[in-house]
Amino acid sequence: MHELLSFLEKQHTELRKLISELEEKTTRRDGNKAEAFTALKKLLVPHMKSEEEIFYPLLLENEDARLFTYMAYEVHRMASIIIGDIDEERNNEERWAAQFRVLRQLFFDHIDQEEEDLYAFLEQFDAGRMKGALEALQEKQRSVVEEMFTESTSTVAERKSPELSRPEHEVIARAEAAGDPGGEQAG
Numbered sequence: 679m680h681e682l683l684s685f686l687e688k689q690h691t692e693l694r695k696l697i698s699e700l701e702e703k704t705t706r707r708d709g710n711k712a713e714a715f716t717a718l719k720k721l722l723v724p725h726m727k728s729e730e731e732i733f734y735p736l737l738l739e740n741e742d743a744r745l746f747t748y749m750a751y752e753v754h755r756m757a758s759i760i761i762g763d764i765d766e767e768r769n770n771e772e773r774w775a776a777q778f779r780v781l782r783q784l785f786f787d788h789i790d791q792e793e794e795d796l797y798a799f800l801e802q803f804d805a806g807r808m809k810g811a812l813e814a815l816q817e818k819q820r821s822v823v824e825e826m827f828t829e830s831t832s833t834v835a836e837r838k839s840p841e842l843s844r845p846e847h848e849v850i851a852r853a854e855a856a857g858d859p860g861g862e863q864a865g
């Protein structure tokens with residue numbers, strides 16, 4: 679397995695753990711959630727953004743991967759809406775419990791689909807391309823974390839997730855406008 683995929687898979691393992699823990703905490707009405715939610719956002723938001731900007735555009739080069747990839751963009755969009763809503767509903771225990779349950783159902787299936795259906799489509803790329811993608815993905819994650827935690831004086835727990843809907847649509851629009859799965863990035 680290429681390092682890019684093991685890197686994402688490791689994050690998936692951690693995301694499964696964090697989401698399950700939060701769902702359990704909210705179901706039990708455990709008061710200590712802010713820290714766990716911040717830890718989840720700090721991993722989940724950069725993970726999604728980097729997939730949208732680096733991983734999924736690679737997949738869109740393969741026509742056979744397009745349906746699953748567009749589904750993945752949609753799941754990210756829904757997950758970011760839920761994360762934003764949880765930010766808003768910080769003191770509403772019942773809403774939190776419901777939202778984390780939906781997030782778990784939505785995201786666990788999504789992660790399985792990435793690992794079981796999407797990774798195989800990267801086999802067409804050579805080692806150099808994959809290495810470049812890994813570096814770009816890690817750099818993107820670093821910059822998103824920086825953006826999330828430095829742009830305001832509010833506390834980390836109070837921060838909102840960055841808007842996720844615009845970039846993925848730009849990516850999709852670009853891919854569609856190119857009309858060629860080989861596109862400008864082929865090589």
Ligand SMILES: [Fe+2]
Pocket residue numbers: 726729750754788792
């Ligand atoms: Fe994803």
Ligand SMILES: [Fe+2]
Pocket residue numbers: 686690725729789792
């Ligand atoms: Fe993922």
